[in-house]
Structure formats: C-alpha cells, structure tokens
Amino acid sequence: MHVMLMTYGTRGDVQPFVALGPGLIQKGHRVTLTAPERFAGFITDHDLEFTPLTDALIALMDDPQFAHASDPKASALAKLTSLFAIGKKARALQDTLLDDIFDAIDQGKPDVIVFHPKTFGALPIARHFGIPVVMAQLIPSFIPTGDYLHMGTPDLGLRDTLGRWYNRVTGKLIYRVLNATLRRQVQRWAARRQNRINAKDLDIVKSCQTGTLPIIHAFSNAVISRPKDWPTHATVTGYWFLDGTTQTNPPDPALQNFVESHKNLIYIGFGSMPGNDPTAMAEMIAKAVSQADVSAIIATGWGGMGDIDWPSNILAVREVPHDWLFPKVDIVIHHGGAGTCAAALRAGRPSIIIPFFGDQPFWAKRLHRLGVAPRPIKPAKLDAAMLARRIKTVLETTSYRNNAERIASKIADEDGIANAIAEITRAVGQSDLPKTGSL
Known part of the structure; x- marks a missing residue:
C-alpha cells in the first residue's frame, strides 16, 4: 500500500x-x-519520496517576536504581547499550510495517511477523500488521563484521587479549547477554498477517544507508561530511532580527537531555540564549564553562538549526531525537546534540562521523576554558578547514571518502528470509510 x-x-x-x-x-x-x-535534502538522502509543505510557519521561529516570547528576562506582559503577535501571523499562514496538505493528498492519492498533529488538516481532508488516517504523536496529548497533568496545566501539587480528577478535568478543558480552535481554522479555510470539505463536525479529541481515529505514540513505556484509563486503540509503540545511516558514522577528525582526549566531557545544546544574547550565553557557559572543571562540546545551533571565541576546553560544532556522541559524554545539557530527551535516555546518560516552553517543561519534569536528571533549571534563574553546581552534582551522584542506564536497557528491548507498522496496518484493515472525494 501507499503510505503518506x-x-x-x-x-x-x-x-x-x-x-x-x-x-x-x-x-x-x-x-x-x-x-x-x-x-527536502534530509528526507531524500534517506531514499524517501518527498512532497513539500510550506516553510512559512517554521520561519516564524526566526521572527524577533518569537525570541522575545521565549526570553526568560522579558516581563509576562511582554511575552504575552509577543505571543499574540506570533499567533496572529501563524493564523494567517495556516491557510497556506492547509492548501499544501490538500494538494499533497489530492496529488499523492495514498492508501493511508499517518499524520503529526501539527498537520491536523489531514484528518478532515483525508476523510473527505475516504482515506484511512492514523495520528502519530511524539508527546502524550489529545487523550485525557488521570495519570499526569496536561503540559499546559498548572501543577497545584494535588495527589491521589483528587489529583487524578484534576488531571482529567483540566486536560479535557484544554482539549476542548484546542479542538474548537482547530475546527474554526479548517472551517474558515474550507469556506474560502469552496472544496466541499465538511469541518462542521471536526472533533479530533472525540475521534481519539472513540476510536474512529487510531493514535500511536512514539515514545517508550519505560519513560511514560501507557495510562490504564486510555482507550484500547491508543497505543505506545516505543521510540522511532533513525539507525543504520551515515548519522552513526564517526564525524570529522577534530571532533573525534576532542572526544578521545578529554575526560569529564559534557554536551550542551538547545536545538532550534532562539537566543537574544548569544555572547552573554556563551560567556556564562564557558564560566560554568571552567568552574565545574569539565570539558564540553557545544552545539551552536542555538542563537548564533557559532561566532564565539571559545576556550580550549570547549569545542563548538554546528551540529553533531546524537546517537554517535551521547554515549561518549557524561552529561547531556539541553532544552528538553522530545528528540533530545529520547537520545539521551537511549544512550543511558543523565540530563540537565533548561526548559523554555511548549512540551519542554513536561519532559524536564518527567526525566527528573525518572531519576535521570536533577530538578529543571528555570531559564530566568540560569547562571554560571548554578549550572556548575548542577554539573558537579550529577557527576558525583551515581544514581543519575545508573537510572539512565537502566532505562536505556528497557528502551533497547523495544521495537518502536515494528510496533508502529503493525498498528498502521491494523488501522487500514479495520477502516470502512466511504470515499466521498474525487481521488
């Protein structure tokens, strides 16, 4: 079958x-x-057919307003103002993304679509054409549970029965707001396009809960156990790791020599996060590394730190394959993105996490509860002395490394990709959607 x-x-x-x-x-x-x-290059390098979607929404991360919204030193009012401005721009660009999703499905004519929630338009468009769909989640959302808080909910410290009730009720509230927002977006777009797509009854949350929309979660049960109050069609497959590629090959000689010649080696990287003052951040990192008496590899994708003159115990790289490097370091210091958390856990290495927004605080708390990371550091409180203390604490506390290695062993026993393929195949076999479109 043709899988999109x-x-x-x-x-x-x-x-x-x-x-x-x-x-x-x-x-x-x-x-x-x-x-x-x-x-495009990343995907076609792995011999996969590729259909492009607009870059416009991702480009908003380069917008100064985005940097202001994530600036830990900005006031709450300034952050809200920036978030409102970014949200307004994003809403205007969503129509372009929905156009691209429609065209990709119309032209590709797949037998099944496996979609990330950020391409939520795939659900009503696929149903219009009578194509089975499966939602693929990299984080746990869209299905309320009493087991843990939704990442957008304040933690009131409630436990036991009251805590589970709070988790479910607040989760349902957030999902309803999110669902209404998505429905309005698709309705407005469908009216403009006049493509006869029915978005009036679009309810992603209800679809997830009733089973009409199968949902697979690409993370490990060793990291987040599948909640017992989830419906049976919601599965946890295990992580989907990219293996057997050039990513696992040794990188350039300078990096390899640095790794082999330094002890107490740490990694510091903040993914795609923007930076308002890369020079100040670089100075803080260099001071913390010196105070902790360690060496570091810095991924400079964060905020333009590639132009910094680093001391000899720090090597700056633009990017580095996590699956090659992380097993060779003692600590992974990062922002708490789902992918970086997964790579650190798989390598059996403890983390120090500075979460900024989105799902990052959720993962930071999760890794702390697993005993593989100390309490997350709030960006507004981050300084050289605090970071140096955390580094020393993690190096001196063997339980962090032991816990990480224990979880890595469990992750190694999972076959997330095989499990996901089985669920996708099952979903297609059970689908009885009538074709209503013109494929």
Whole structure:
C-alpha cells in the first residue's frame, strides 16, 4: 500500500518519520514523506519520496517576536504581547499550510495517511477523500488521563484521587479549547477554498477517544507508561530511532580527537531555540564549564553562538549526531525537546534540562521523576554558578547514571518502528470509510 507520512515542525518533528519510512518500505510498502520544504535534502538522502509543505510557519521561529516570547528576562506582559503577535501571523499562514496538505493528498492519492498533529488538516481532508488516517504523536496529548497533568496545566501539587480528577478535568478543558480552535481554522479555510470539505463536525479529541481515529505514540513505556484509563486503540509503540545511516558514522577528525582526549566531557545544546544574547550565553557557559572543571562540546545551533571565541576546553560544532556522541559524554545539557530527551535516555546518560516552553517543561519534569536528571533549571534563574553546581552534582551522584542506564536497557528491548507498522496496518484493515472525494 501507499503510505503518506505527514509531519510539520523542526528537525525533532521530522526525524522520527524519516526513521519510520524505511521500516515501511522493508515491509513492501510505498512511502511518501510530506514535510516542510527545508527538510527536502534530509528526507531524500534517506531514499524517501518527498512532497513539500510550506516553510512559512517554521520561519516564524526566526521572527524577533518569537525570541522575545521565549526570553526568560522579558516581563509576562511582554511575552504575552509577543505571543499574540506570533499567533496572529501563524493564523494567517495556516491557510497556506492547509492548501499544501490538500494538494499533497489530492496529488499523492495514498492508501493511508499517518499524520503529526501539527498537520491536523489531514484528518478532515483525508476523510473527505475516504482515506484511512492514523495520528502519530511524539508527546502524550489529545487523550485525557488521570495519570499526569496536561503540559499546559498548572501543577497545584494535588495527589491521589483528587489529583487524578484534576488531571482529567483540566486536560479535557484544554482539549476542548484546542479542538474548537482547530475546527474554526479548517472551517474558515474550507469556506474560502469552496472544496466541499465538511469541518462542521471536526472533533479530533472525540475521534481519539472513540476510536474512529487510531493514535500511536512514539515514545517508550519505560519513560511514560501507557495510562490504564486510555482507550484500547491508543497505543505506545516505543521510540522511532533513525539507525543504520551515515548519522552513526564517526564525524570529522577534530571532533573525534576532542572526544578521545578529554575526560569529564559534557554536551550542551538547545536545538532550534532562539537566543537574544548569544555572547552573554556563551560567556556564562564557558564560566560554568571552567568552574565545574569539565570539558564540553557545544552545539551552536542555538542563537548564533557559532561566532564565539571559545576556550580550549570547549569545542563548538554546528551540529553533531546524537546517537554517535551521547554515549561518549557524561552529561547531556539541553532544552528538553522530545528528540533530545529520547537520545539521551537511549544512550543511558543523565540530563540537565533548561526548559523554555511548549512540551519542554513536561519532559524536564518527567526525566527528573525518572531519576535521570536533577530538578529543571528555570531559564530566568540560569547562571554560571548554578549550572556548575548542577554539573558537579550529577557527576558525583551515581544514581543519575545508573537510572539512565537502566532505562536505556528497557528502551533497547523495544521495537518502536515494528510496533508502529503493525498498528498502521491494523488501522487500514479495520477502516470502512466511504470515499466521498474525487481521488
């Protein structure tokens, strides 16, 4: 069958789908990966068919307003103002993304669509054409549970029965607001396009809960146990790791020599996060590394730190394959993105997390509860002395490393890609959607 994988966002949103693609091909399926245009080379390098989506929404991360919204030193009012401005721009660009999703499905004519929630338009468009769909989640959302808080909910410290009730009720409230927002967006777009797509009854949350929309979660049960109060069609497959590629090959000699010649080596990287003052951040990192008496590899993708004159115990790289490097370091210091958390856990290495927004605080708390990371550091309180103390604490506390290695062993026993393929195949076999479109 022809499987269309559809995702949107940063590298962390795309790479798991690139990993899933070859697994499907090995089972005899044709695969098309639909993703932001900027990832064309990354996707085709892995011998996958590619259909582009607009880069416009991702480009908002380069907007100064986005940097202001994530600036830990900005006031609450300034952050809200920036978020409102970014949201207004994003809403205007959503129509372009929905146009691209429609065209990709109309032209690709897949037999099934596996979509990331950021491409939520795939649900009503696929149903219009009578195509089975599966939602693929990299984080736990869209299905309320009493087991843990939704990442957008304040933690009141409630426990036991009252805590579970609070988790479910607040989760349902957030999902209803989110669902109404998505429905309005699609309705407005469908009216403009006059494409006869019915968005009036669009309810992603209800679809997830009733089973009409199968949902697979690409993370490990060792990290987040599948809640017992989830419906049976919501599964946790295990992580989708990208293996057997040039990513695992040794990088340039300078990096390899640095790794081999330094002890107490740490990694510091903040993914796609913007930076308002890269020079000040670099000075803080250099001071913390010196005070902790360690060496560090810095991924400079964060905020333009590539132009900094670093001391000899720090090596700056633009990017580095996590699966090659992380097993060779003692600590992974990062922002708490789902992909970086997964890579650190898989390598059996403890983390120090400075979460900024979105799902990052959720993962930071989760890794702390697992005993593989100390309490997350709030960006507004981050300084050299605090970071140096955390580094020393993690190096001197063996339980962090032991816990991380224990979880890594469990992750190694999972086959997330095989489990996901089984669920996708099952969903197609059970689908009885009538074709209402014109494929």
